[in-house]
Amino acid sequence: MDGNNRESEITKNMIKYCYTCEDAHKCDTEEKCIACWEAKGIMKKREKEQTTEELLREYAQ
Numbered sequence: 001m002d003g004n005n006r007e008s009e010i011t012k013n014m015i016k017y018c019y020t021c022e023d024a025h026k027c028d029t030e031e032k033c034i035a036c037w038e039a040k041g042i043m044k045k046r047e048k049e050q051t052t053e054e055l056l057r058e059y060a061q
Helices: 003-018 030-040 052-060
Strands: none
Touching: 003 030
């Protein structure tokens, strides 16, 4: 997922899930919000992005 789509997804999740969450005060950073959503199964964990070098090595195999 590219950066703009990721930001859009985060914004939508904050509006949809954080606004009504009783523990929203605990999530004072975006990273904490994302970790909460991942723990609740709302958002899939983001896989490590591969560098161009890693992608080329994988393709060469």
